[in-house]
Amino acid sequence: MRTTVTTERAVKGATLGASAGRRGPGGGGKPPKPGGGDEPWPPGFTRDDAIEPSKFRVGMWVGMASILMLFVSLTSAYVLRQSQGLGDRRDWLPLQMPRVLWLTTALLLVSSMTIEMARRALRRNRFGWFRWLICLTTLLGLAFLAGQLRAWVVLVGQGVYVYSHPHSSFFYILTSLHAIHLLGGIVALLIVAVAAMRLRITRTKRNAVDVTVMYWHFMDVLWVYLFVLLFFWKQ
Amino acid sequence: MADVIEPLTEDARHGPKRFLRRYVFSTDHRVIGIQYWLLALASVFIGMALSVLMRLQLGWPGGHFAVARFLFPQAAPSGGISPDLYLSLVTMHGTIMIFFVLTTAPQSGFGNLFLPAQIGARAMAFPVLNMLSFWLTFLSLLVLLAAFFVSAPNVIGPIAGWTMYPPLTALGEITGPGQGTGVVLWLLSISIFCVASLLGSINFITTVLRMRAPGMTPWRLPLTCWAWFTGACIALLSFPVLLAAGILLLADHLVGSHFFIPASEYVNGQLMTADASGSPILWQHLFWFFGHPEVYLAILPGMGLTSHLLSTFARKPVFGYRAMVAATVGIGLLGFLIWGHHMFASGMSPYASAAFSLLTLVIGVPSAVKTFNWLGTIWRGRLRLTTPMLFSLGFVSLFVSGGLTGLFLGQAAIDIPLHDTYFVVAHFHLIMGVAAVFALFAGTYFWFPKMFGRMMSERLGRLHFVLTFAGVYATFMPMYLMGIAGAPRRYAFHYNPATGEGLQYLAGLVPVTRFVSYAAFVTVAAQFLFVFNLLWSYWRGPRAAANPWQATTLEWSDVATAPVVHRGAYEFSVPGAARDFRMQDEPTASPSGQ
Numbered sequence: 001m002r003t004t005v006t007t008e009r010a011v012k013g014a015t016l017g018a019s020a021g022r023r024g025p026g027g028g029g030k031p032p033k034p035g036g037g038d039e040p041w042p043p044g045f046t047r048d049d050a051i052e053p054s055k056f057r058v059g060m061w062v063g064m065a066s067i068l069m070l071f072v073s074l075t076s077a078y079v080l081r082q083s084q085g086l087g088d089r090r091d092w093l094p095l096q097m098p099r100v101l102w103l104t105t106a107l108l109l110v111s112s113m114t115i116e117m118a119r120r121a122l123r124r125n126r127f128g129w130f131r132w133l134i135c136l137t138t139l140l141g142l143a144f145l146a147g148q149l150r151a152w153v154v155l156v157g158q159g160v161y162v163y164s165h166p167h168s169s170f171f172y173i174l175t176s177l178h179a180i181h182l183l184g185g186i187v188a189l190l191i192v193a194v195a196a197m198r199l200r201i202t203r204t205k206r207n208a209v210d211v212t213v214m215y216w217h218f219m220d221v222l223w224v225y226l227f228v229l230l231f232f233w234k235q
Numbered sequence: 236m237a238d239v240i241e242p243l244t245e246d247a248r249h250g251p252k253r254f255l256r257r258y259v260f261s262t263d264h265r266v267i268g269i270q271y272w273l274l275a276l277a278s279v280f281i282g283m284a285l286s287v288l289m290r291l292q293l294g295w296p297g298g299h300f301a302v303a304r305f306l307f308p309q310a311a312p313s314g315g316i317s318p319d320l321y322l323s324l325v326t327m328h329g330t331i332m333i334f335f336v337l338t339t340a341p342q343s344g345f346g347n348l349f350l351p352a353q354i355g356a357r358a359m360a361f362p363v364l365n366m367l368s369f370w371l372t373f374l375s376l377l378v379l380l381a382a383f384f385v386s387a388p389n390v391i392g393p394i395a396g397w398t399m400y401p402p403l404t405a406l407g408e409i410t411g412p413g414q415g416t417g418v419v420l421w422l423l424s425i426s427i428f429c430v431a432s433l434l435g436s437i438n439f440i441t442t443v444l445r446m447r448a449p450g451m452t453p454w455r456l457p458l459t460c461w462a463w464f465t466g467a468c469i470a471l472l473s474f475p476v477l478l479a480a481g482i483l484l485l486a487d488h489l490v491g492s493h494f495f496i497p498a499s500e501y502v503n504g505q506l507m508t509a510d511a512s513g514s515p516i517l518w519q520h521l522f523w524f525f526g527h528p529e530v531y532l533a534i535l536p537g538m539g540l541t542s543h544l545l546s547t548f549a550r551k552p553v554f555g556y557r558a559m560v561a562a563t564v565g566i567g568l569l570g571f572l573i574w575g576h577h578m579f580a581s582g583m584s585p586y587a588s589a590a591f592s593l594l595t596l597v598i599g600v601p602s603a604v605k606t607f608n609w610l611g612t613i614w615r616g617r618l619r620l621t622t623p624m625l626f627s628l629g630f631v632s633l634f635v636s637g638g639l640t641g642l643f644l645g646q647a648a649i650d651i652p653l654h655d656t657y658f659v660v661a662h663f664h665l666i667m668g669v670a671a672v673f674a675l676f677a678g679t680y681f682w683f684p685k686m687f688g689r690m691m692s693e694r695l696g697r698l699h700f701v702l703t704f705a706g707v708y709a710t711f712m713p714m715y716l717m718g719i720a721g722a723p724r725r726y727a728f729h730y731n732p733a734t735g736e737g738l739q740y741l742a743g744l745v746p747v748t749r750f751v752s753y754a755a756f757v758t759v760a761a762q763f764l765f766v767f768n769l770l771w772s773y774w775r776g777p778r779a780a781a782n783p784w785q786a787t788t789l790e791w792s793d794v795a796t797a798p799v800v801h802r803g804a805y806e807f808s809v810p811g812a813a814r815d816f817r818m819q820d821e822p823t824a825s826p827s828g829q
Contacts, residue, residue, distance in 0.1 A: 055360050059441040062471060066433045070475035073521060077483060080517050081494060089498045089512040163491035166513070173486060 060211040064218050067181060071222065074177075075229060078170050082235055085166050093165045097231045098154040104147035105227055111140035112220040115189075119213045122206065131196045134209075137216070138189045141182065148175055167230075174226050182219050188212040260370075262362035267369050268348030269686060272679075274373060275340035278331050279672075281380075283759055285328040292316040294752030296728030296737070307383075310391050319412050321727035322394035323386070326413075327379075329397030330421065334428055335376055337671050338529065341536035342470070343372070343435050345678050346463040348686065350439065352790035353457050355448025355798035355820070360441040364434050371431035379424035386420075387412035393421050396725065398526070401495035401518050403502070405487035410502050422485045429478040432470050439467035448789070448820075450800035454560075455819065457788050457804040458553060461560050462539025465567040466532050472571070473528035480521035487513070519581055523574035530667050531570040535563060537674025538605060538634075541627045543804075544677055545609055547786050548624035549616025550815055552805040555608045562601035562608075569598040579647040580654040588647040595645035602638055606631065617808075621784070622696030626677035629704050630670050636708075637665025640715065655725075658718025661711045669707045676703070676765070683772065684779030685790055691772040699764045706758030713747050720744060785816050792820050 085092025118133035152175070155161075155168070162172045192212055195205050258266060284306065291300050299314035310320050351359055359365050382392040390413040395404045399421065408415035443464045447456075456464075483494040493511035495518045500507040546553045553559060575583060575591030583591075609631050618624065640662045644650045653659060676699075683691045722729055722741055730737035732745050782791040787806055789798050798820045806817040 055441055055445045058444050059361060059437055062437045062440045063433075066437070066471050066475050069472050070479050073476040073479040073524070074483075077479065077494065077517055077521065080514060084512045084514050087512060089510060091493065091510055091512050162486065163493075166493060169486060169490075169492035169494065173482065177482070 056207045056211045057214070060214050064215070067218070067222075070177070071174075071226070074170075074174060078174075078229065079235070081166050081170070086235060091165055092167055095155065095160065095167050095171055095231075096158070098151040100147050100150045100154065101227065101231075104144050104151070105224065107140050107144045107147060108220050108223050111137045111144065112217055114140065115213050115216050119209060122209055127196070131193075134189060134193045134196050138186060138193055141186045141189065141216075145179055145182065145186075148179055151175070171230055174230065178219070178223055178226055181222075185212065185215050185219050188215065260366060262358075262366045264347045264351050264359045264362065264365060265686075267365050268344055268346070270369050271339055271344035271347060271372070272686075274369075274376065275336045275344055275675075278335035278339070278376065280762075282328050282331040282336060283762065285324045285331070286755065287759055288316060289321065289324050289328065290752040290755045292321055293728060294749045296731040297733060307391055310389050316727070317389060318727040319390050319394055322396070322411075322725065323390035323392040323413050323417070325725060326394060326396050326421075327382070327392040330379060330392075330425075332668065333397060333529070333533070334425065335372075335379075337533035337667065338432065338470075339372060340675050341540070341671060341678070342439075342463060342466045342532060343368070343432075345459075345536065345540070345675075345682070346439060346466075349682060349790050350460060350463050351442060351446065353460050353788050354443065354446060354451050355789050355800060356442060356446035358446075359438050360446055361438050365438050368431045368434040368438070371427055371434070375424045375427035375431060378420055378427060382413070382417045382420040382424075386417035387415070390417070393417035398522060399484065399518075400522075401484060401487065401515050402497060402500050402507075402513075405484060405496050406500070406502055406507055407488065409505065409507075418488060419485070422481050422488070426478055426481045426485070429474040429481070432474045433478075436467035436470040436474075439463055440471065443467075448798045448800050451819075452800075454557070455800055455803045457539075458542040458556070458559055458563070459536070459539040461563050462535045465563050466535045469528045469532045469535070469567050469570060473525045473532070476521055477525035480518055480525070483521075484518065516578075516581060519578050520574070523577040524571075526577060527574040528567075528570045530663075531566055533667055533671045534634075535566065537630060537671045538563065540674050540678050540681075541609065541630045542605075542612070543788075544623050544627040544681060545612045545631075546805045546807065547784055548619045548621060548627070549613045550619070550807045551612055551616040552803075552807055553608065554611030554614070555604075556803065556805065558604055559608055562604040565601040566598060569594065569601070573598060573645075576645055576647075576650065579650045585647075592646050596642060599638075599642055599645075602634075606635060606638075621680075622691070622693055622700060623677045623681035623784075625697065625700045625704075626673045626680065629700065630673040630677065632704075633665050633670040633673060633707070636712075637662060637667075637670060641666065653718055655723050656718035657714040657722045657724055660724050661714035661718060664714075665707070665711050669711070673703075676700075679769075681784065682790075683769075683776075684783050687773050687776075688779055689772050689776035690779050690783060691776060692768050695764055695768040695771075699761055699768065702761035702764070703758060706754055706761055709754035710751055710758055713751050717744055717747060717751075782818075785814075787816050787818050789819055792818055 082092055114133050115137040118130050118137060121127075121129035121133060152172070155171070160168045162169050188208065189212060192205065192209050195208075257263075261267060261270075288300070288303050288306070291298065291303070297315065300311075300316070301314055303311040303316055304314035307320070310323075311317075316324070347359065347365065351357065386392050387408065393399070393404065393413045394411050395414065395418065399418065403410040404414060404418045406414070443456075443460060483492075486492045487494050487496060493508065493513040495515050496508050496511050496513040497515060498508060498510065498512050500511075542553050542559055573591055573595045575587060576595045579588055579591075613628075640658070644653060644659065644662060680691050680696055683689070718724075720741065722744060723738075728737055729741040729748065730739065730745060732742070781793045784791075788804050789800070792798060800819050801821065801823055802817060802819055804819055806819075808815045809817055
């Protein structure tokens with residue numbers, strides 16, 4: 001047993017790893033999992049050769065924690081800067097909220113519902129529904145971004161720029177950071193949508209749908225939070 | 236053949252591929268690990284060259300140095316190092332060393348190389364993401380190095396120090412040379428670095444959580460893996476804060492917002508801002524909320540590796556394995572609560588400084604637990620004084636001599652007079668810089684056979700250790716005394732004996748300063764032994780056996796099937812066993828066991 005060359009294991013593992021999980025709709029063959037800790041796996045299988053859907057979910061949770069931390073630290077900066085700007089040297093001039101933001105918030109909330117419906121449709125293998133809902137969600141996401149852009153245009157029309165005062169600086173920076181993150185979600189949705197159009201919902205793609213849905217909900221909640229922080233939270 | 240480790244170059248792990256996909260844009264965690272390691276090796280030499288210039292200027296102020304003219308013909312045309320140039324040297328030295336050496340090599344470098352192997356996974360959880368994070372790190376280094384060339388002509392980067400304190404970094408070139416383009420490049424580089432680190436830590440955490448081999452329970456993980464995991468958690472939660480701060484400062488700098496710019500800011504006699512009420516202290520809070528965990532991110536992998544190597548080369552189990560794990564996680568948690576001790580000198584409420592002092596002293600507890608456990612591990616062990624073992628022992632020594640002064644600096648009343656002196660320079664160089672670099676050396680000597688299939692020269696390695704160990708102590712111990720004598724840090728010189736310029740009360744320290752410079756030059760020269768050893772061993776070193784150090788962890792296993800773990804990582808000198816060590820994946824019923 002101990003006389004075999006290391007590379008032999010590697011070659012075996014590589015071929016199996018490459019083929020696993022790409023076996024058309026409905027998912028590939030899952031290698032048998034052992035029951036207990038000391039029971040050996042069948043030769044040739046290692047843990048990572050098994051497609052681990054939880055791997056993607058865990059990675060997404062961890063990633064969301066870091067994004068959350070980014071916005072938490074920006075919030076602390078916001079709160080501190082606001083309290084300074086409302087002090088003796090008053091330079092905190094609250095923005096007048098562009099009304100289009102109500103619309104964009106509604107769009108994003110609806111998109112969260114459609115993507116959730118898409119996830120459930122996929123789980124019941126209703127591909128037609130899934131396709132429509134994914135495309136609808138993508139469109140709603142793009143409409144949200146267009147609405148955010150419109151809000152910027154409205155503010156620029158009022159003569160409010162990034163440098164005008166701290167509240168406007170925070171508004172532009174927070175909305176653009178959220179938009180950049182949301183754009184990442186839209187790219188993921190487009191990938192999923194293209195796969196859905198070609199009816200190639202493989203096992204790996206199901207995982208992609210799963211984490212995209214998680215991320216999209218996160219973006220939705222994050223926007224609602226930013227919306228409240230920027231316009232309804234008073235010191 | 237069976238007992239020889241296949242070097243990386245001959246591995247058919249992912250099948251035949253073109254050169255570019257296999258060695259450059261590779262998704263193989265081991266190639267990526269070596270890429271990180273090489274990036275850190277290149278960076279450490281750049282950073283070291285900058286420190287040589289600083290030591291020349293400090294030892295012989297006002298001198299004209301051919302090496303300065305050679306390296307920076309534009310910034311030092313006559314070979315003289317101006318105060319501005321000196322400050323930019325300080326900035327670039329600190330930034331390169333902290334981000335591209337101390338953060339990159341122990342965590343991303345060795346972590347990528349050996350974390351999957353040690354937990355029995357074939358790859359990282361997200362290989363493509365892994366490749367992306369390396370290339371972002373590389374891009375970030377390039378952006379930073381661009382500051383050498385495109386800052387103002389007489390400097391090689393920003394002159395603000397690696398902490399980039401606003402408001403002077405937010406106002407542009409008027410606050411000094413390099414404060415315009417130099418600062419922008421610095422901020423861009425560090426923002427890219429943040430993103431790269433975040434992607435890397437997502438990968439590390441997921442890999443440890445989901446990819447362990449069957450039987451690899453948390454309490455069987457090698458301590459290196461615990462350290463990498465905790466380090467990744469630290470990076471995950473601290474780098475976003477630096478990213479946020481960097482974005483805000485970039486906005487202040489480029490688009491004219493006022494996050495960090497206070498009211499009535501006069502710079503060089505010019506009123507910069509009439510009506511703003513930004514807070515420079517806000518930057519300091521955000522920066523050090525990142526900066527202090529960052530210190531532990533640099534040292535934790537070294538602590539894990541030291542525990543690992545002390546056990547392996549003392550042929551004894553780690554003393555108090557669970558206490559070590561608890562101390563690792565505890566340091567990670569407490570590291571987030573003590574950032575304020577970097578800001579005592581900036582002024583804060585006495586209640587806040589008391590709280591930060593207390594928490595800072597509390598982090599001494601898990602640190603002491605570690606130190607005592609290291610001593611307990613080697614106590615009455617059968618020590619094998621190989622080069623990696625020597626560097627691990629050196630790590631313990633440096634951790635003590637650097638760490639004990641942390642108890643001084645953790646108290647506001649002592650910190651305030653010492654904060655801007657060489658006392659702090661000595662403290663953080665010994666504990667964060669040199670100790671972590673010793674762990675890097677130990678790791679390189681230990682894992683070189685696994686990385687390149689050959690052994691490094693022991694004779695050269697020991698010489699390298701002796702010179703480096705003596706050199707760093709001779710360099711940094713006198714700095715404690717200089718600090719107590721009141722020598723301020725960041726000054727381009729203290730006292731110039733030739734012209735009588737400078738601080739008269741430090742005239743007596745001129746010989747000490749020169750001694751430190753000589754010691755630094757010897758230490759730097761000794762590193763060329765290391766490089767020679769690397770190159771020589773890569774081509775001419777003796778072929779390594781499969782498990783040359785008789786270690787127990789999975790990366791040394793040559794069992795052909797997928798690993799299954801049967802026991803903890805440190806089963807050395809088990810009573811009744813045939814050999815003095817048992818591999819983690821050795822079946823219990825094997826003839827050598829029981």
